Amino acid sequence: MTSSLPKTIVLLGGGAREHAMAWKLTRDGATVHVLPGNGGIPNSHPDISATDFPAVQAFCEQHGVKLIVVGPEAPLAAGVTDYFAGSDIRVFGPSRAGAVLESSKVWSKDFMRRHGVATALSWQYRSDKLADARAKATELNGQVVVKYDGLAAGKGVYVCSSIEEAQAALDDLQLQHTGWFSFLLEEKLSGPEISIIGVTDGNRVRLLAPSQDHKQLLAGDQGPNTGGMGAYCPVPFCDDNVLAAIRTSIVDPTLRGLQNEQFDFKGFLYFGIMLTDQGPKLLEYNVRLGDPEAEVLLPALESSLLELIEATLDGKLQQTVVRQRRGCYVGVVLASGGYPAAQFPTGFPITGLDQLHPSILAFHGATKQQNGELVTTGGRVMVLVGHGEELEDAVAHVYREAGKVTFQDVYIRTDIGQRPEPTLAANW
Numbered sequence: 476m477t478s479s480l481p482k483t484i485v486l487l488g489g490g491a492r493e494h495a496m497a498w499k500l501t502r503d504g505a506t507v508h509v510l511p512g513n514g515g516i517p518n519s520h521p522d523i524s525a526t527d528f529p530a531v532q533a534f535c536e537q538h539g540v541k542l543i544v545v546g547p548e549a550p551l552a553a554g555v556t557d558y559f560a561g562s563d564i565r566v567f568g569p570s571r572a573g574a575v576l577e578s579s580k581v582w583s584k585d586f587m588r589r590h591g592v593a594t595a596l597s598w599q600y601r602s603d604k605l606a607d608a609r610a611k612a613t614e615l616n617g618q619v620v621v622k623y624d625g626l627a628a629g630k631g632v633y634v635c636s637s638i639e640e641a642q643a644a645l646d647d648l649q650l651q652h653t654g655w656f657s658f659l660l661e662e663k664l665s666g667p668e669i670s671i672i673g674v675t676d677g678n679r680v681r682l683l684a685p686s687q688d689h690k691q692l693l694a695g696d697q698g699p700n701t702g703g704m705g706a707y708c709p710v711p712f713c714d715d716n717v718l719a720a721i722r723t724s725i726v727d728p729t730l731r732g733l734q735n736e737q738f739d740f741k742g743f744l745y746f747g748i749m750l751t752d753q754g755p756k757l758l759e760y761n762v763r764l765g766d767p768e769a770e771v772l773l774p775a776l777e778s779s780l781l782e783l784i785e786a787t788l789d790g791k792l793q794q795t796v797v798r799q800r801r802g803c804y805v806g807v808v809l810a811s812g813g814y815p816a817a818q819f820p821t822g823f824p825i826t827g828l829d830q831l832h833p834s835i836l837a838f839h840g841a842t843k844q845q846n847g848e849l850v851t852t853g854g855r856v857m858v859l860v861g862h863g864e865e866l867e868d869a870v871a872h873v874y875r876e877a878g879k880v881t882f883q884d885v886y887i888r889t890d891i892g893q894r895p896e897p898t899l900a901a902n903w
């Protein structure tokens with residue numbers, strides 16, 4: 476395919492996902508400037524915030540950039556696509572109206588219901604109806620999930636296993652959010668979770684490989700929720716039958732919904748799915764690539780991401796095919812000791828990157844250069860990605876290498892890509 480896109484791109488964001496996106500787009504032939512980026516991403520511009528749209532615009536004009544690709548949800552929810560609408564700078568990512576699929580849990584649940592997308596039963600409340608929610612949670616014996624309606628940096632969801640836990644979750648919700656707010660109570664589902672992420676133009680979707688995140692801090696899916704401690708792809712048990720069920724019950728009705736409601740949605744669409752005994756159910760939409768899923772999905776993608784983005788913006792997604800590389804990819808997060816608590820020490824020098832086997836990819840999430848040294852600046856410092864013919868090979872390879880990179884109090888979850896294979900109900 477010949478590309479009509481200018482090859483200089485601005486990528487918004489500054490985590491390991493954006494490092495993986497910049498790495499892939501660079502391999503695809505683009506020059507990528509990352510705003511703000513971080514200490515390990517080439518062409519980072521730490522002075523420019525991803526949500527300071529006038530500054531982003533000035534940067535684009537100065538460098539002749541005609542395409543912006545968005546990493547995280549915040550610039551989308553703040554309306555970056557709307558801001559540049561009508562200008563000659565195109566943005567890959569939905570408008571603010573489309574971003575509401577992620578930014579409002581209540582709105583997205585209503586959307587799922589309107590369009591027959593398979594999902595958990597739920598009940599919607601306003602903050603002045605907490606007593607009703609308490610009664611409902613008790614009626615459901617505490618087997619509920621409480622979801623704050625809004626972006627809460629992964630901290631707005633409480634998965635409860637008893638009436639006491641459900642009441643405590645509602646107490647906490649009340650404590651955390653002053654003023655008027657909405658929230659959902661959902662029936663608690665069970666089953667393995669997978670991430671299905673695609674590129675869509677609002678009419679069609681091209682799916683990347685199925686992947687799996689590991690959200691909890693400790694091995695065995697124990698401990699507090701984090702932004703994600705590691706990921707792998709593809710997922711062996713997510714075979715063609717499972718994918719067909721996901722398409723029929725979740726992906727296709729979503730696309731019909733986007734068309735019926737005339738969304739102008741060009742970007743990544745992420746389906747967070749639980750494979751229950753009653754079939755696949757959608758837990759959430761995100762309007763972006765997952766993090767750390769992107770760090771394994773993009774190395775696994777043989778096709779050009781640049782061409783996929785171009786085809787989407789030109790209305791030619793239909794003419795593209797997505798090719799995956801052979802084998803498996805596993806990404807493990809090197810986290811700061813103390814993460815995900817509100818506060819933990821950072822600023823520690825990182826050593827050993829030069830010792831890594833050349834086949835290992837190191838995507839920086841929270842690093843900066845300081846007095847000629849690379850130091851930690853946040854919780855998820857870096858993601859190391861290894862490849863192998865089989866999942867076990869990739870796991871063994873990446874863990875062998877991960878020990879070489881060190882900083883004070885480094886923490887690595889030990890079981891990424893090693894969950895026991897689940898037995899799925901055969902009667903979906």
Ligand code: AMP
Nearest residue numbers: 595620632634661662663664747758759
């Ligand atoms: P969400 O942000 O909606 O994806 O929720 C975050 C996490 O909470 C998910 O990855 C699940 O592990 C869990 N979760 C969300 N909804 C449910 C549900 N209805 N039943 C069980 N677990 C859920």
Ligand code: GLY
Nearest residue numbers: 688703765766767
């Ligand atoms: N890995 C989960 C997310 O990006 O939301």
